[in-house]
Amino acid sequence: MDDLIADFVAECREMLEALGGEIVAWEAQPDDRARLDSIFRFVHTVKGNCGFFEFPRLEALSHAAEDALADVRAGRRHPDGALVSAVLAVIDRIGEMVSAIEAGEDMPTGDDNHLIDALAPGAEGVIVPVVVAAEAATKASAAPRTIRLSVELLDRVMSTVSDMVLARNELARRLRESTSDVPVDGAFERLSSIIAEMRDAITRTRMQRIENLFVGLPRMVRDLSAELGKQVLVDIDGGDVELDREMIEMIRDPLTHIIRNAVDHGIEKPSERLKSGKREIGVLAVSARQSGNQILIDIQDDGRGIDGKKLVEKAISNGVVTKDEAAQLSPRDQLALIFEAGLSTAKEVTAISGRGVGMDVVRSNVERIGGIVEVDSKPGEGTRMTLRVPLTLTIIPALTVSIAGQHFAIPRSAIEEIVRANGESVTLEHLGGAGVATIRGRRVPEVSLATVLGLDSQVDEQDRTLVVLRPAGGDVYALSVDRIHDHEELVVKPAAPAVMATGLYAGTTLADDGSPILLFDPAGIAAVGGVKLEVQERTARIAEGPASAISKATPVLLFRGLDGGRRALRLAVVDRIEEVPASAVRESAGQLRVQLGEAILPLAGASASDVADGKVRLFRLNDGLHEIGYAFAEVIDFATIDRDIIHSERPGEVSGVSLVNNEPAELVDAHWLFANHQAAAAAKKEQLVCLIPDWDPWMQNMLRPLVEAAGYRVVDDAENEKADVVIACLGEELPDNASHKTIWLRSEPEVANTKDFSIYRYDRAGLLMALKSAGGGRGK
């Protein structure tokens, strides 16, 4: 709240300062409309904020002034000298009060009524001498150590820094070309790191906590729900997530719209809520979090949810989809219809959200800044909208591709996948001159970049690479390019109008070698390439639907193993395909294991010698509880097993052989894989408890793993638990909760006397024996 008041005070102060000149000018020329308007705006702003902060005196004053000025603006009243004086007196009083608020003092005493009365038509002019304001102004010097900067200035600094980065890149290139000089290189390195740091800092100045966006929400929701006779509680989380200033402005409207919708259409009236067994008060949760270089904003309500069927009915009656198409839509597709133009399930247009601005506008606004809107809803339980937006606008991760020797960049956010035109699961066909790529059974319109750009590509059509793009506001298409080069973070600048007029490009940037690169606009290429978006995708999906319903065969993934064998795995057990450097694969703990992110999985399908160097591609298999990796050389195709399976006689990695696509393929037995590679970890039995003193680092660090490997659960003295076995050093006292079995350890290999039954602490075999026999006392 203090922040808000500080903002309010700062805003008032700024306006008062700016107004200083205006007031004098208005006094001299009361008919001046522009001056009148700016004074009106000031009192209006003050009035609006006061209501929120509960400064009743300020509110009364500004309200009265606003009324009087509104009359003048509407021409109902002529601004005479008396009115001008009265308004000036009010503004001065507001200034005094703002100063008092800023200094944290009580309001200046005095009655405002005579000021307000003076505003009334025909009232006698009252001139109130102003003294307090001047005094207060001198006090205000103890302001916090912040300054206000115009965003333009920041933008200029930002763009200069971007230029500097590019200049540094060019310098780096020239340095590489010339003979290397160690001191120069050292100085350059230093310069580089300083520039990087500076860029970081400048980027941060443009960042703003998303709180600034969220702060107005409770008030908005309160007003809305009061107007609609609903009760809504707003729960805001993640206000400290930082986002580019510009981006915050860009998502303000979409966010507001979604929240209005949620309160208006989502959350029910209290009586309805009680009837359906919910609390009277609806909850609207707004949360933000950062995920990689994206910000996710969730808006979740516990209202009535979106009725997919109603949406479909509406879509049919509006002609957005045909009846046949509608029948094929998945529940997710049904919900996605909410983003189609001209659809709203609300029976009547209300003043709150029915303003002719639909979710289609929300979607296109979010997509314009490279973001995505997703919707998820359960009828009766609520709706969740998720906005995904990139962190900044100026630096775009992009993929560089080339065609006919020229490089171009494609924004990575639009790229769905990259496949080779002659890949196993891809076919490229021509229908009436138009290219259609079939990628794993999905038909996708193909656009040849060479054709769109009018360039001659030396690369044969079948050897090109297809970049599957999903442009903002459209559906997928495949763009065929000669070659894929690199992922780069590019500082993108708008291109000249003559270049933008082509509709193909989103901007220009400089590559590391200093040559300009054009950044494509994926939607523009689709438009120029003549791809009919939206329509195409939906029909393509429908064509796929019935086909898969007919075949009852088991879908499998056909691949070539590292040993060259043609194998098949049931598709359902394959979670995804990963590619890791060979260094991530290690033989450890008696088994080949692979590190995937933070998980270490057992690796099947390979031996240590197979993965000596380079990259390893593997399937991530999942049985619902555990995961294991399965290395392979290449994916051949997706196929189905519709022939008989010849089962193998012995259980093993391969459960049988069958004809897949008319060639024999070994079927990998996933059950066996999991049974053999995950057995140890999967076996859960009642564990024996072993007590190890927690103050002994040797025991905790060296002995504990050994004990745990022997199947014990290790506890220490602090945990008041009955232990099956206690391990202690010779000469120590046993803790109270010690059990009947104790293993004594000694630190010397030699036995001190013959009665000693202790074990030398590095006698691994002896220790394990002791642990095993100690555990034997309790029946398994």
Added chain:
Amino acid sequence: MNELLLVVTIAGERVALPAAAVESVVELDTLIPVPRAAPHVAGLSALRSRVLTVIDCMRSLELGDTDCSDGIREAAVVELDGHHYALIVDMVEDVLEAASDPVPVRAAMGVGWERVSDGMVETEQGPLLLIDVAALVAGVEAKAAA
């Protein structure tokens, strides 16, 4: 009145560019074509880590093509609405002081010249045609020949 003029040769003709509009004169070496852009956009080039949009003045004036195959071309760099353009010219000659305000040319010029003309100025070397840089950059309205 005493406006400085940059005298350049375009299509063999000596013309004047307002020197205030010209940031620098550069020699372009690399030229990255912009597929499907208007014909007078010769391509993109980089100058001190800035992207320049290169304008072929010959094509902008509909007087044929500048031969860019021989590599280095001289160009005048101008800034318009925050974008930097390099105008390819045959030759950059001199900087002169204008001796008069521009006056309309009453004789019939070529269509292209007519479009980019800002009038005629007197100089100590005789009258020169003053070029409207913005018109030169805008080029012919017609879009790329698709």
